[in-house]
Amino acid sequence: MIVVMRPEATQEQVDHLCQLVREMGLKDHVIHGTDLTVVAVIGDDRKKDGSKLENVPGVNRVMKVLEPYKMASRTTTGGKRSIVKISETCAFGGKQIPVIAGPCSVEGEKQILEAAQAVKDAGAHALRGGAFKPRTNPYAFQGHGEAGLKMLAAAREATGLPIVTEVLTPSDVEMVSRYADCLQIGTRNAQNYKLLEACGNQPKPVLLKRGMAMTLDEYLQATEYILAEGNDKVILCERGIRTFEDHTRNTLSLSAVPELHDRSHLPIIIDPSHGTGHARMVPSMSRAAIAAGCDGLAIEVHPDPEHAMTDGAQSITPAALAELMTSLHRVAEAVDRTCLSLAVVGSRE
Amino acid sequence: MIVVMRPEATQEQVDHLCQLVREMGLKDHVIHGTDLTVVAVIGDDRKKDGSKLENVPGVNRVMKVLEPYKMASRTTTGGKRSIVKISETCAFGGKQIPVIAGPCSVEGEKQILEAAQAVKDAGAHALRGGAFKPRTNPYAFQGHGEAGLKMLAAAREATGLPIVTEVLTPSDVEMVSRYADCLQIGTRNAQNYKLLEACGNQPKPVLLKRGMAMTLDEYLQATEYILAEGNDKVILCERGIRTFEDHTRNTLSLSAVPELHDRSHLPIIIDPSHGTGHARMVPSMSRAAIAAGCDGLAIEVHPDPEHAMTDGAQSITPAALAELMTSLHRVAEAVDRTCLSLAVVGSRE
């Protein structure tokens, strides 16, 4: 932490600030510049609320120096990337770039089975589908709950695809964990810390979507709520941030991929469906995501988008997915990755 | 809902779109303009996912027409404003502009009693203080939990001030409701729908902070989760939104006050402490909020900000609050409101 004093700060004010720093159990180091004085604060200030020093007379501002997260940091693993497996054939963070595909909502048994088979045939590696839906509109369809989870399990049974599904509240975590291969925490719950903790206390991997207004520091801090509980199987997911742009539902920020790889050992996937809100942009943004270095994709696919109960605007058809997979695989190869299944990857190496 | 077709859309595409509209139980009305065709969709589409029509061939975009909320809408009350009382002397939405003041966190019994007495002496109408703290940093102080609630109750006992305190998760709602006069839902939980529902199912008023990336439509939709459960005592609170600005922690958007008053019957208060992040801006922004027409203020006050466990940067001292109250009252009178207590207001009228 660096405390920048105001140009007109008095020596007494600097002394008082240093006194407060020492009271916090940290060390002060005063540097007199040509125009003003700064106080470098030495020690681990991550557990302290250093920002309160901004309110001290003579202080201009406080600048953080240390990363505010620890277990998510790449320094923790000595620079190595983590690989998070959600099934024997679906791993995030390695050479393979798995595609999680499926409808926004589990609408019924027939729909989800059909969707599961279709995305499997198209080459997807995992099935997504919501049994619990966080809807902006309170009057909209909210999901089938546990019945939906059972339908997902049946779809896994039928296809062998691992299942990724969302959990909304701590009291549901145990139940969702029983059915799912990977729990998803949505963008609106990305700072629902009680939910993060609960997901840290169960054994399945967790796909934590970035909050739509979260900085990357805040995002990695959120992962610590899961990691600190002992669950180290966290998958990051950029799904678009909120900006002034109006041609997309959100602005997909692909620079998060290299930056998160630089800061953290955790794998990072991209959701081009929510990240744009338009089915027509899913192919180009999926290709871009792979070229940017992402470790996976989450794509909304619906057998009949025109009649989807939710997110029809951004869902592509299974036929479109099949065509896209061929194209994604070509881009993956151009960056020395693959979109084939692990078995095939293994047999190749 | 208005569906704008692409200029090159064929008649068949228009027909297909109209067919889908009718399948949704709505009525289509085609208008041929000079450059393109639009389809006006007639009927209550609030429970339908109309956005899926964007994905239909020949469609350019879909524009919503109806407000996506109902019970929060001002049309529900025939244009009248609701008044939400959290105690006999503290009501939001009328002539009085109450000030909720207190520390970010309940740090200990002595601190909260001292703070409560100090803000009461300064002229505040309610006491705020967090027993459960949602912290971005997982290693930071998370609050005293139920022990903190008891300290708040003791502070109420000592001062007579009603208590506003945050609840983080559905399973705590019942307990917090037992102690508090008003439950607060924080910005990070503003779309935690299970929490909203749980707060809708208890009898105390709910102060719902605006999510830092929420549009006003989304914000009012979130209130419907509470209102629809039967609790109509909802207080809105603008507390700063996330923008590119870096001179404040958030950008306090005061235009939300007249706009929310125009759209909704619910009272709207302002939190200048989180809305700026700097104690030095709290006086000017509090005055501005009152002049803008707000129905209350939530201000962080700490007896000793330099040693506050949380949010010291944005907390003012009780002495500063006392000075501020005089100034606020002058501005309130300039807009035909008052910051005096209800009893005094009553005796004056």
Place this chain on the structure above:
Amino acid sequence: MIVVMRPEATQEQVDHLCQLVREMGLKDHVIHGTDLTVVAVIGDDRKKDGSKLENVPGVNRVMKVLEPYKMASRTTTGGKRSIVKISETCAFGGKQIPVIAGPCSVEGEKQILEAAQAVKDAGAHALRGGAFKPRTNPYAFQGHGEAGLKMLAAAREATGLPIVTEVLTPSDVEMVSRYADCLQIGTRNAQNYKLLEACGNQPKPVLLKRGMAMTLDEYLQATEYILAEGNDKVILCERGIRTFEDHTRNTLSLSAVPELHDRSHLPIIIDPSHGTGHARMVPSMSRAAIAAGCDGLAIEVHPDPEHAMTDGAQSITPAALAELMTSLHRVAEAVDRTCLSLAVVGSRE
């Protein structure tokens, strides 16, 4: 400037960085913290491109410490506020809070004369009106040019109100300066540095609107282009920034008022018309601006907004202005300012 090294940075990398700092004519001061090393760079780095050090091996990031502007800084005047007069009765930065009012565009001689007389009668202190219009839409009305300036001069002649009008390009500066009492530079030209320089090279005061995506640092740096040419009569104007909000045309950021007052000696006014885009919000936001401490207002007023050639959506009528002035004056008095004319102010004191 503080250079934060990566945790894994080697001593050689630190040495190399220090070498580069010394090559820039600055002094390095290395501080070894518990987790990483930072290098404090001592000396005036405002004319150096310090950010290039971010690209040096072992460097994590570079944090600026010094304000990147000088002449606009409040330290330049020893903390005193500047007062900028645009006529004998209209001064920004003192006790008076002048209101600049008038139509977006000068549409014709009759319209501007009528508007001028109406805003004068309502109590406004200066007349605004565009002869050169920067229109987003290339097919929209672009203003009457010099003919419009002549109409403005005639309106001044008739009413005695000083004139504020926009200039779009350096080659017009001399001409506009001949007619206007104050030159306005619009938000889209706020970083048109050649225009800023040209306005710095003429004698009339300059009202520089904040760019809609400018930080305050960038804004004050822009003023330096004018100040550095020798023209110290600069008036700042917050007119809304671009954010995700959709209920207003821009988000009016009133916290800019106390922050700019803290950093700079220049007066700061508010434009609630562009800052919201809706006539219905102009009264509440004007009151809020005054309560926040602004030094003036710029309000769009049109005799017949329904037939205005430009900005009809955000223009109020002269009758509405007259009513508003009374209310503004009450709020101004509540913060020990006034909206009366200078003569009256003088006679009162």
Place this chain on the structure above:
Amino acid sequence: MIVVMRPEATQEQVDHLCQLVREMGLKDHVIHGTDLTVVAVIGDDRKKDGSKLENVPGVNRVMKVLEPYKMASRTTTGGKRSIVKISETCAFGGKQIPVIAGPCSVEGEKQILEAAQAVKDAGAHALRGGAFKPRTNPYAFQGHGEAGLKMLAAAREATGLPIVTEVLTPSDVEMVSRYADCLQIGTRNAQNYKLLEACGNQPKPVLLKRGMAMTLDEYLQATEYILAEGNDKVILCERGIRTFEDHTRNTLSLSAVPELHDRSHLPIIIDPSHGTGHARMVPSMSRAAIAAGCDGLAIEVHPDPEHAMTDGAQSITPAALAELMTSLHRVAEAVDRTCLSLAVVGSRE
């Protein structure tokens, strides 16, 4: 244009609105919905200021339906993409994806010649370099002006690479046009309409960067200022937008590529250097841009970034560019494009 009335709007208010619509030379078409009335306005309203209708009693809001641009629209060319050539071997909008590379500033003859040769050897197709620099910081290096243009011409002479360079103000357009193969208009001047017009009145192609807070509608409207003057050789360039993100200088919005291709016939290139601000992200974001479908790249390359006078933080070395070109070419082939030079492309086809 669709005018949405308030639910409580009276028939008289609807009639009055329709009257105003007809006065604007447009046709009204009233639709009575279940909850409210909307008025569809028929006719070309692009030259009208329809937003003023928002201020009419009983009106809730006005929604635009027509694209606010014409000549930039893809409908103008019947859906065909335009190809813009800046030299015989460098064309934007076809199969080839040219890379414009070079330093931010022309610092001296030796530097620019060395840079030109180096980027040519690395495989770049055009040379960029600023002779006129728009600097946020008024005290920073502002470029060598015409002397810089001469150095660029010498570099072209030596390497055969076409030259792309920025112009800041209308009075310089003729001079810059004499030296450059393509004129660049920077993000800060993207709504400097007088400059756009001046560039429309000279024969060289124009690379117009997107303003950092521009929507795509506004961006395409800005191109119309150039197109309407008769210059149809416009190249679009996404270079990052301003958002709350702090890990990059700007947020590179790659979804602009498919969207601009959908709306406009003009080619669109990406600037990953300004779009991120970090040299370390240039390779991944360049690959992503090509995979997203862009028609070219503009990359800052400096022989010695640590000593660059400007933008050192985001400049890569010629050696890094050479390595990157190989990788870019692989990604280009994966999407059926190429980064080879036109001659080679030609001989292949």
